[in-house]
Amino acid sequence: MHRNTENAQRKSQGPPEFHLCLPATISVTSTAANCFSTQNGIELVMKTIREAIISTSITSLQRQLTDVWHSETPEASGEGFIGLVEQNHLENFLLWHEEDIARRDDLGAERVVQAKRRIDRHNQKRNDLIEKMDQMTVSEFSPRPSGCSFNSETPGMMIDRLSILALKNYHMTEESLRRDASEEHRSRCASKVTTIRQQISDLSSALDDLIRQVDAGTRSFRVYFQFKMYNDKELNPQLRRAA
Numbered sequence: 141m142h143r144n145t146e147n148a149q150r151k152s153q154g155p156p157e158f159h160l161c162l163p164a165t166i167s168v169t170s171t172a173a174n175c176f177s178t179q180n181g182i183e184l185v186m187k188t189i190r191e192a193i194i195s196t197s198i199t200s201l202q203r204q205l206t207d208v209w210h211s212e213t214p215e216a217s218g219e220g221f222i223g224l225v226e227q228n229h230l231e232n233f234l235l236w237h238e239e240d241i242a243r244r245d246d247l248g249a250e251r252v253v254q255a256k257r258r259i260d261r262h263n264q265k266r267n268d269l270i271e272k273m274d275q276m277t278v279s280e281f282s283p284r285p286s287g288c289s290f291n292s293e294t295p296g297m298m299i300d301r302l303s304i305l306a307l308k309n310y311h312m313t314e315e316s317l318r319r320d321a322s323e324e325h326r327s328r329c330a331s332k333v334t335t336i337r338q339q340i341s342d343l344s345s346a347l348d349d350l351i352r353q354v355d356a357g358t359r360s361f362r363v364y365f366q367f368k369m370y371n372d373k374e375l376n377p378q379l380r381r382a383a
Contacts, residue, residue: 189220189221189280190281190351190355192221192225193277193295196344198225198299198302198344198347199340199344201226201229202229202302202306203309205226205229206229206306206310207310209230209233214230214234216229216230221276224269224272224273224276225273227265227269228266228269228270228273228296228299228300228303229303231265231269232304233307234258234262235259235262235266236304236307236311238258239255239259241255242255242256260370260371261371263368264368264371267368269296269300270294270296270297270299270300270366271296271363271366272296273295273296273299274295274297274361274363274364275363277295277296278362278363281354281355283354283360284354284360285360288357288358288360289360290359290360290362291359291360293361294362294363294364295347295351295361296363297364298343298346298347298350299347301343302340302343302347305336305340305343308336309333309337309340312329312333313329313333315329316329316330316332
């Protein structure tokens, strides 16, 4: 991935030492510990899905993975619920960079078509992972089927949005440090970084609030299946015609 000089200077101390500690198998109700550590010696242990999803550990994980993946081959190595969070973030990471490539006019039509096909696959996987996160969350929290207000956005959808915001934060910060850009450009991007970080904070709090309300039985949600049709030849008439 292309990284400009300013980004390299911003990371002059190197990417954080990042290590995921995961058991071989994590069930929905597992109490096995997951952990990650940083160079600063910060360690956060998450013993259950409840602790994992209600904690700012998700945004911290997404931020650190974004940093590491821009200097190393992207790979999601976690398991259980945190593994789904990682995989979702990986699909968004790959999707982001294919979207950039798809907008270039100098690579020829074949490469753009290839990018579009990859975008399709990443988007399908991304949506599948949102549903898997929600299914695991439902299994853990057993949200009420009726008798209270329902959230139109699920925890999985919110985690997916936080993933995209982590990528926006990284790349907008990069733009705010570009020495080959005008001062006006850097200033405008720096202002957007402030807004993006506020959105991350607000959405993280909203996720925490939703989980607490679901646990208390005062609010609920369902798994909202996307039922994507465009990649299924049984549901996409254009694919049926081409078969």
